[in-house]
Each structure stands twice: as C-alpha cells, then as structure tokens.
Amino acid sequence: MPPPHSSPPTAWRQWFQNHGSRLLLFARQQTRTPEDAEDVLQDAMVRLWKSGMIDFKAEGGNEPCLAAAFTQIRRSAIDLARKNIRRANRENRAMELDGVTDAVWFSDTVEQDERSQLIEAAIQNLPDYYKEVIILKIWGDLTFEQIAETLDIPMNTAASRYRYALEKLRRTLTPAKLAS
Numbered sequence: 502m503p504p505p506h507s508s509p510p511t512a513w514r515q516w517f518q519n520h521g522s523r524l525l526l527f528a529r530q531q532t533r534t535p536e537d538a539e540d541v542l543q544d545a546m547v548r549l550w551k552s553g554m555i556d557f558k559a560e561g562g563n564e565p566c567l568a569a570a571f572t573q574i575r576r577s578a579i580d581l582a583r584k585n586i587r588r589a590n591r592e593n594r595a596m597e598l599d600g601v602t603d604a605v606w607f608s609d610t611v612e613q614d615e616r617s618q619l620i621e622a623a624i625q626n627l628p629d630y631y632k633e634v635i636i637l638k639i640w641g642d643l644t645f646e647q648i649a650e651t652l653d654i655p656m657n658t659a660a661s662r663y664r665y666a667l668e669k670l671r672r673t674l675t676p677a678k679l680a681s
Contacts, residue, residue, distance in 0.1 A: 513550075517546070520567060520570065521542075524542055524545075524570055524571070524574060525538060525539070525542055527571055527574055527575075527650075528541045528542040528545070528574050528577075528578065530643060530647050530650075530651065531574060531575060531578030531641075531651060532578055532581065532582075533641075537581060540581065541574060541577045541578045541581055542574060542577075544577040544580075544581075545570065545573040545574040545576070545577040546570070546573075548573050548576075548577065549569060549570055549573050575651060619674060620670075620674060623670055623673045623674050624636075624670070626673070627666055627669060627670070630662060631662055631663075631665060631666035631669065632666070633652065634648055634652070634659055634662040634663045634666060635663065635666045635667075635670075637651060637652075638663050645659045645660045645663070648663075
C-alpha cells in the first residue's frame with residue numbers, strides 16, 4: 502500500500518539533514534546497539550511518513566513536528582524492546598525443550614532460577630511508571646536525565662520513581678522470601 506502522501510525526496514532529505522543527527526542520538530539512547538538505533542530511527546520515520554502528518558508537496562508543505570518524531574522514535578524503541586524480549590523468551594523456552602539449560606542472566610541452579618522468577622514477578626507487579634524507570638535505569642543503563650527525557654518527566658521525578666521502586670522491591674523481596 503503506498504503512503505498517503507508522496508513527498509519530494511529533496512524536502513525529506515533537507516528535513517532529515519537538519520534533524521537527523523539529534524534524532525539518531527535520541528534513538529541511540531533508547532536502544533542497546535547502534536544498529537538497533539538506526540533500525541528504530543528508520544522505522545519511526547516510515548511510521549511518521551505513513552501517518553499522513555506530513556505533506557511536503559503542498560504549498561508551504563507541512564513538515565513533521567520534531568516532537569512527534571521523538572515520540573515515534575520512543576514508540577519504535579519500545580516495540581523493538583518488546584519484540585526482543587518475546588524472541589529471547591521463545592529462544593529460552595526452545596532451549597529448555599532441547600535440554601539446554603544455559604540461562605542468560607542467572608546460573609542454572611534451581612535455587613537461583615526460583616530467585617530470578619521471584620525478582621521478575623516482583624518487577625512485573627510494580628506500577629508501570631515504576632517499572633519503566635527500573636528497566637531504563639538497570640537494563641537500559643540510562644542516566645536519570647536520559648530517563649526523564651525519554652519519559653517526558655522531570656529528572657527529579659525519574660530519580661524518585663526509581664528510589665520508590667527499589668523500596669517497593671526491597672519490601673517485596675525480603676531475604677526470607679528469597680532464601681526459601
């Protein structure tokens with residue numbers, strides 16, 4: 502299906518030349534590898550173009566809002582992360598079915614497997630606004646400033662959500678529960 506609007510390549514090229522480097526930088530903050538960042542950026546630009554929000558061929562054409570581009574990059578990065586998690590889960594299940602017991606984050610002892618399941622369940626039970634900060638900080642390895650920018654919240658809010666999330670996890674994951 503063709504996109505809703507055709508745009509002159511020069512208009513896109515000019516817009517992307519003006520904003521591409523900062524969009525790629527943002528995509529790199531949202532992903533784990535430079536290759537993923539490029540894929541996320543490309544996916545976001547295609548989605549933005551297909552959304553019909555852009556019409557470069559009209560007189561005084563409508564160029565994409567930079568904030569909309571950043572939002573689309575964030576959404577594409579989230580989609581990629583979810584896709585990667587689903588793929589990793591499928592691969593882990595397939596390895597278990599094949600008798601391969603190499604776990605990615607934890608060793609294969611039963612006790613540690615149970616512990617990892619408790620931790621994962623505790624994180625899943627956190628409210629979404631705590632969960633996303635924990636994931637961005639620990640697994641995304643982002644600074645509070647980057648988290649604040651990603652989630653469009655103040656930096657102090659990102660830091661306090663992280664602190665509150667850790668406190669909730671501490672209360673949920675008492676040493677007695679992890680040891681049993």
